[in-house]
Amino acid sequence: ADGVYLDGRRPESVTFCDARGDAMRRDFTINAMFYDPMEDRVVDLVGGGRDIEAGLIRTVGDPRERFGEDHLRMLRAARLAAALNFSIDRETEDAIRDLAPNIRSVSGERVRDELIRIMDSPNRAEGIRYLDRLNLLGEILPEVAALKGEKQSPTLHPEGDVYEHTLLAMEQLGETDFRTAMSVFLHDIGKPAARLERNAFHGHETCGAEAARDVCRRLKMSSSEMDCICWAITKHLTFKDARRMKESTLRRLLGHECFQVLLELHRADSIASTGDLSNYEFVQAKLEKYADEPILPPPLVRGDDLLALGAEQGPLVGEILKKVTDAQLEGRLA
Structure with a gap:
């Protein structure tokens, strides 16, 4: 059993207890079941099996107590709900909404690790929607929350505002790595700062890379991850000029160590807006041309x-x- 929680992360002490005491210290009911190998049976003392059948994320006991013990559990609820296609129990959801500001006291490393798990899921866009509905997105990533309501040209972006475009782009990703998912997630966060008249955002890729660097630092990402994400965001409009590039310029671009991140960002970005993949296909053809020789x-x-x-x-x-x-x-x- 756990002692008193004073820092929103760990108990002051832990003592041995029985199965019920162990179950009661867990976060969610679906994580609080045990397997008894001697009797070959599942021991469920908190209704976890029932919640699995109902597709429900519910805390063990009082949700405010559970989230007070470890604030990161609020992010975990969003991740599990998205990854498992579950819904969140109303009382649990209400508690998260009320306690969302507490997530700011969680270290950047722990938030990053939970975000990595969200980005690893095919349902990563739904994970972000959960963070938004639970009032968590604006607390951990205000740069992304600021994209809601940011209007765009209906000709270039018939899908809607920058936030909806971002989620739609994320839905185009299949199995991918964290750098690529984060590049897509953050690629347009410079638009509010770069807004001009008539829904124009000249220079937003530069503003976006600067803002993304701040996000990466806050989340304690490695230098290599940060540099790759920011490079891809800086270059994400480059494809529109691909056909006019000198061969030497294009080959330098294709040969960059993070080019595959950029290529997938461009593909997702294009599908989520006009749907025009002609530049993507042109670059793919170039890659095939150099398949049997070093690009650089x-x-x-x-x-x-x-x-x-x-x-x-x-x-x-x-x-x-x-x-x-x-x-x-x-x-x-x-």
């Missing part, structure tokens, strides 16, 4: 080579290397 082959000339030939160290060396690499990538030099 080893350089023909390096800086040390130029210095050995007597070139002076400085900007000119970089300019020469770029021109040589451009010619190599465009097939003019081999």
